[in-house]
Amino acid sequence: xxxxxxxxxxxxxxxxxxxxxxxxxxxxxxxxxxxxxxxxxxxxxxxxxxxxxxxxxxxxxxxxxxxxxxxxxxxxxxxxxxxxxxxxxxxxxxxxxxxxxxxxxxxxxxxxxxxxxxxxxxxxxxxxxxxxxxxxxxxxxxxxxxxxxxxxxxxxxxxxxxxxxxxxxxxxxxxxxxxxxxxxxxxxxxxxxxxxxxxxxxxxxxxxxxxxxxxxxxxxxxxxxxxxxxxxxxxxxxxxxxxxxxxxxxxxxxxxxxxxxxxxxxxxxxxxxxxxxxxxxxxxxxxxxxxxxxxxxxxxxxxxxxxxxxxxxxxx
Numbered sequence: 001x002x003x004x005x006x007x008x009x010x011x012x013x014x015x016x017x018x019x020x021x022x023x024x025x026x027x028x029x030x031x032x033x034x035x036x037x038x039x040x041x042x043x044x045x046x047x048x049x050x051x052x053x054x055x056x057x058x059x060x061x062x063x064x065x066x067x068x069x070x071x072x073x074x075x076x077x078x079x080x081x082x083x084x085x086x087x088x089x090x091x092x093x094x095x096x097x098x099x100x101x102x103x104x105x106x107x108x109x110x111x112x113x114x115x116x117x118x119x120x121x122x123x124x125x126x127x128x129x130x131x132x133x134x135x136x137x138x139x140x141x142x143x144x145x146x147x148x149x150x151x152x153x154x155x156x157x158x159x160x161x162x163x164x165x166x167x168x169x170x171x172x173x174x175x176x177x178x179x180x181x182x183x184x185x186x187x188x189x190x191x192x193x194x195x196x197x198x199x200x201x202x203x204x205x206x207x208x209x210x211x212x213x214x215x216x217x218x219x220x221x222x223x224x225x226x227x228x229x230x231x232x233x234x235x236x237x238x239x240x241x242x243x244x245x246x247x248x249x250x251x252x253x254x255x256x257x258x259x260x261x262x263x264x265x266x267x268x269x270x271x272x273x274x275x276x277x278x279x280x281x282x283x284x285x286x287x288x289x290x291x292x293x294x295x296x297x298x299x300x301x302x303x304x305x306x307x308x309x310x311x312x313x314x315x316x
Contacts, residue, residue, distance in 0.1 A: 006106050008038040010085030010162075014066070014075035015093040016046035019055050021207060025096055026059035032102040039102070040085050043093075044075035052093075073171035073181040076155070080170065086162035087116075090182075095156055095204040096123070104201035105159050114194045115160045115186065117153030118202035119143035127210040128278070133218060134208045135275045136285045139266040140237070143200045150198045151190075152235045155182040157204050158196075164189055176296065179222045180229035187233035219285040223292030228300040249297045252290040259286045 011029055015022055022043065029041050043056040047069030057063045064082060066075040072092075080088050087109055091097075098121065108116045120138040122131065141154055155171070168185040186196060208214075227249070229235070230242040241248065248255070260283045267275040275282060 004110070006037060006087070006109055008040065008085040009087060009089060009102070009105070010040040010042060010080075010083035011089045011091055012076055012079035012083060013041070013043045013056075013061070013091050013093050014046050014072040014079070015043050015048065015052050015056065016070070016072070016075075017048045017050050017052060018093040019048070019050040019052045022052055022056045022061075022093055023059040025091075025093055026056055026061045028096045029091075030060050032097060034102065037102065037106065038085065040083065042079045042083055044079040046070065046072060046075045068173075071173055072155075073173045073177065077170045077173065080162075080165060083162070087159045088162050088165055089159040090155060090157070091204065092156035092206070094207045094209070095120070096207070098203045098205060101202050101204065104199050104203075108197055108199050108202070109159070109161070113197040114164055115153060115158065115189060115196045116202065117141065117150060117196055117198045118157045118159070118204060119145070119198075119200040120154065120157055120206045121203045123205035123207055126208060129212050129215050129281075130208040130210040131274065132278045132281045132285065133215045134206060135267060135272075135278065136215070136219060136263065136282055136289075137208070137222070138206065139263045141198070142270055143203045144270040144272075145198065145200055147199050147201075148197070149195045151196065151237055151239070152183065153186060153196045153198070155179075156206065157202075158182065159202075160189075164194065176225050176299070177229070178225065179218075180225035183229045183233045183235040187235050190235070215281070215285055216288045219289040220292035223289035224296035226289075226293050227297035245297055245301065249294050249301075252294045252297075253287065256283065256286040256290040259289070 026041055033039050041061040043061040043063050044066050045053040046066045053063045068074040076090055120141045121143045122134050168188050172181040172184050227245050231245050264275055
């Protein structure tokens with residue numbers, strides 16, 4: 001795609017009961033303004049029961065109501081439809097941008113990249129459970145990973161040119177798509193020849209929530225939709241594995257040990273030793289992920305009683 005000058009960006013943040021941190025997120029974004037690029041920050045209040053909307057508005061964000069509740073995908077889609085900038089940046093409410101974030105995103109898009117995934121970093125001072133949650137989730141999106149093309153850009157931090165996104169299927173709003181809702185529209189755009197470019201220079205700090213229950217719940221949720229979404233879209237590094245969903249379901253628990261080893265290896269390559277000390281907790285999270293994968297895979301197969309063959313469904 002021919003490079004195009006960027007003069008306005010919209011950042012879309014779904015937020016539900018984020019009163020404790022939303023001001024920090026919005027303020028860090030607005031501090032990136034350089035006077036040359038208009039920066040629109042849209043917080044989509046997802047039926048919060050606290051003061052999220054008022055605090056975000058006071059911090060300088062444009063606040064709209066999702067009208068749904070409990071669906072970050074629907075909130076992202078509504079925010080995108082009402083945004084004015086190009087590209088559209090999707091950011092989670094518990095992420096805080098770091099210095100140079102705006103310049104790095106703009107540079108990648110102005111070189112002609114249509115989808116840009118930024119790095120997700122570990123903020124200082126998080127409790128051990130929250131750090132483990134970070135290590136379990138972002139071992140392929142950390143700031144020490146080299147720049148280059150990737151098969152998938154995580155929903156908490158990804159940027160896409162406006163027209164491309166609005167002409168795609170957008171974030172999937174089905175209940176079983178939670179934590180995998182971005183894979184379909186990304187696969188559609190890849191089918192059209194667009195690539196996802198990862199730039200570690202565009203870094204956000206992800207404030208994972210503490211607590212063992214939070215870690216395990218998040219792991220289960222990520223596993224639940226993994227077989228379906230990766231089988232249908234191929235948006236994963238090891239897409240060949242997902243051509244055989246029934247085999248994956250049978251092998252899910254043994255694969256938890258291999259998955260744990262892979263996560264630890266990724267962090268060792270990045271020069272981080274702490275995940276090794278947390279390896280029992282990482283394994284526990286991966287076992288819960290595998291249970292989620294098994295249940296979600298079985299329920300998907302029941303919804304689709306006849307799978308024509310073992311090849312992923314091509315996105316049209």
